[in-house]
Amino acid sequence: MNSRRVLAYFERTFPMVRHFRLTALIAMSLAAWPQSAHAAQSAPKAPDAIYKLEGTVVNAATGRPVPRALVELTGAGKRAVLTDSQGEFSFDKLSKGPVKIQVEKPGFFEPGIRRDAKVTHTIEVGPESGKMVLKLEPESMITGQVTDESRDPVEGAIVDVIAEQIVDGRRQLQTPDGRNVHTDDDGRFLMAGLPPGKYILRVKAGNGARRSPGGQAGNAGQSYPLQVFFPGVTDLASATAIDLVAGQHAHAQVSISKVPAFKLSGSVLGNLDFRNVVQPAIFDALGERLAMPDHWDTRTGAFEFPPLPAGVYTLQIQQLPDDRHEWFLTRTVTLNRDVSRVTLSQAAGVSIPVSVRTEFTATEAKDCPSSGSEGKTPNCKQFPAGISIVSSDLKQMMFHATPEKAEPSTLSLPYVMPGKYRVEVHPKVRAYVRSVRSGTTDLLREELVVPAGGAVSPIEVVLRDDGAKVKIHVAAENLPQQAHVLLVPEFAPNQPALTLTASSSGDLQYDDLAPGDYKVLAFESPEEIEYQNPDVMRKYAGKTARITLPAKGSTSVTVELIRQGE
């Protein structure tokens, strides 16, 4: 399936899907397989191949030329050259018309783009094409050393960085690309390929660290903390962020010390088939697994962890995803002595009924998507929307509404753990989400609060088919190949915005939008925008268009392109 078709499919069926990430993913997979086939545009070999394209590749941080950068030109065939010692390149014998140009060099990326991704610029070749300047931003890196309390190097420790990234318009902490490195026998590490930004350096010396006397089995009463943040603290809040500018090489010395370690054991309660259950694990605030048990009994649900350093941990257990009743159980455990008989129980969860109502005006049947992979999900005629709730506290925790075992015609969210959640609704038919409510709470605006031991009012979803149509034109001189358009629903502030891609002419059209007020913004780069932050949005106020979409109506709007770095 070609990528454009994939996008179109998602646009129609899941309006809330995050297009930015999808596009980035596709770009990366193409970059990884440079040999893969693309159907070529049949470009006739023109006799007027007399034009020249020249330019310079410069280091965006220093302004200096970048020698030996690879410049690739695709149009009627592919050509590639390396820049000379002055960073200059030139292609001759070109025909008039558009060509695509890409630049890359190890140790650099395109400004605003993650490692290994490539950006294609479209250039018009002709008699007036002047000298072009392509910018590359140098990677930053952190080198350093991990040592123990006796200043001996720690070998085999896992080092990674945590950075703030924007997901669904919010800032959150993540390990970019999930990359990590190991310390060598001198305790040294090199973390390269970082875009400029603030990073928290993390060291996991736990079970991976080798050859440090007394580090493991030898001294069962002590162990390194599961994670230590630069410069040597165990809680994320006290960590010192390393602020890197483009091309900077920072050095970080991390010192780790052993702390008392304790045993942790217990069991999962309930009449469950533990063979379908992922063994309990300790998770960090980023949703990453930090420690796993030594023993996990799939007959009884009993578990036992190896001695763990003192600390406060989130213990979690998860049912393997199947077509019904996926669940998570979590529990916070303070480990300052040996703790046994910790229990996790489904009884701690709350079951929330879910209903989907349609208020359809059209008489003809609504079409369901015809994808084969949907076999396991409930019938879209019976349940015209997928409903899930995502924990605001624990990143990896989400629940999907599934038909009740006893009453398969009704949906519910079983065993939901106490906490705060965002509700996501994905219509499976051509419709928009009119409202999502639980009792008097408007879940398009507010979070769902699940109290411990308390009941939660049923979640009621209303879908309608009298959606609005919008036509957007992105206005700019020298339009990029793709402009990235953000539609922020003002009536549903806690819902992800819609991100769409405009064609090279700057146009796009979108149907089945919920009526209401929207902010419309267009960006040059597909970078995630922190649209949930009013301060960030204020910056773009001058280039934000506002539209009100009436039911069954159609609206056109022109929006000015926001350039990179604006």
Place this chain on the structure above:
Amino acid sequence: MLRQFAVVCLFAAITLAQQPQAAGRAPAEPPPASGNFQIGGVVVDVDSHQPLAAVRITLGPAGKSDAVTTLITGEAGRFTFSGLAAGKYALSAQRRGYVAQSFNQRDSLSSSIVVGPNLDSSHLVFSLVLEGGISGSIVDEQGEAVRMAFVYLFQCAADGRTVRRGYSEFASTDDEGHYHFSHLRAGRYYVAVRGIPWYRQPPQIHTKVTDAQGVVTDYSGDVDEATLKGAQKVDYEEEPPTALDVAYPVTFYGGATDSSAATPILVGKGEKVSADIVLQPVPAAHWQFTQPPPAEHFAVLLEQRLFDGILVQAFPMPRRLGHGVLEYTGMAPGHFRFDGWGPSPSGRIMVHEEFDVGANGEIEKQTSTTYVPVSATIRFEPPAAPTESINLQLRQKNSNHGASLRMNGKSEIEFPYGVERGSFYEVAVDGGSGIYLRSVQATGAKLTGHMLEVKDDSPIKLTVVLATGRGSIAGVAVREDKPIAGAMIVLVPADPGNNTRLLRREETNSDGSFSFTDVVPGRYTLLAIDDGWELEWTNPVVLEKYMAQGEPITVEAKGKYSVKVKVQ
């Protein structure tokens, strides 16, 4: 049923099992009940004889790696484990800056500590050797770091002649082009690097596919077999190579691109050696291969030959030029081996080609191998119906290739791919407890011992006689009636050159004892050699001068033997 290439993995598994760990050769023993024996001694630096503090000493019953206890030596380097029951124990030591090793460790062997009445196990001297390392930078023709290059480590065996893969077999360069091999024993090493010019541009391919309906689609790039399926016509065109169609040869430290001219790296005890390598691009070679029909499900492997018989994987992804034509691009000078195998109308087919890539990317000395069919009749003596899974193996000499076929209780089997003409193979059996190869006869090929020489295209028929009941030998190595610990014991079969699988060695324990289990019945000579660890022990010529002083022994089926061997 089919395991033609599983032998490669099997050999890898053997290599892994030989990594220096606790002396795991001895049979498992019950966990120690408490007793009043002890194991103790002092850890010293092998050269300075100074005691070493902060050494982590691990002790466990021999053959049981999970029931271990650990202690850390103090200033005087002393250690004592007490309250032990009589038995055999494995002892190992680790300290930062020293090679982690088992007691008296030699290659993958070590001495177990035997504890019991009248045995002194509390005055051990555990010598540790400072570890070395090799690290360096890989840079390209302009002095820029080469990222993600593959760096191989080869090691000269103790005999100083054979080259083999190092324990930490390879590393890859980081974003600054650095690589690092740590925890190395002193010795002679070679480092080679395989890198790909990050900017390389293989020539463009244009593929024109005419489908069954006559619709023509142009593709820039290669096209997968699925797209070509059902195509009426496939035309492809390759553009002429550009200046960026280059490759880096596998380059050794010192700059040689030929393993025979490589500069060895001498790592002394505790020495950290720096070895930088510069990669120079050469015009990339292109090699094409036409798959035999049907082209689907045809597996391919391209390897480069280094030193004598070491094969490293070259470029994993060929591209497809039209129907059934594969093209490997980006090869630099060297000797390559290509293997392809898959289904054919008459069963299965295997192809093997070897070629050299010359200095300018030209293909030279291409040879193509014919495969000779091999079938085997299996008989048990005394007659028995094998219930277990037994594999009949044909192991190619000087390579990690070969064929392995599961018999599944059948008495007539045929190797689906056959064997290479002009090659030597050792016949062996694997699996099935106590099963051994009693005799083998061949028609269509010359057989010496268990070594098969495939001379011509005549189909080969093997008659294999299997028997059950391997024997065992327990012994003690003595010099003037005094047991010697840490001596090398070699079990030499009759005609060792053609029975390499039967040639084995062990190391004596702290009380001079040793044992061989699962010994294939036959005539042997046992040799005990003190300080023999530098010998090329697998070479019959080297062993010749010790044979006269060896202890002959004939092992019968299911026989158990106890011997005393004089240490030479």
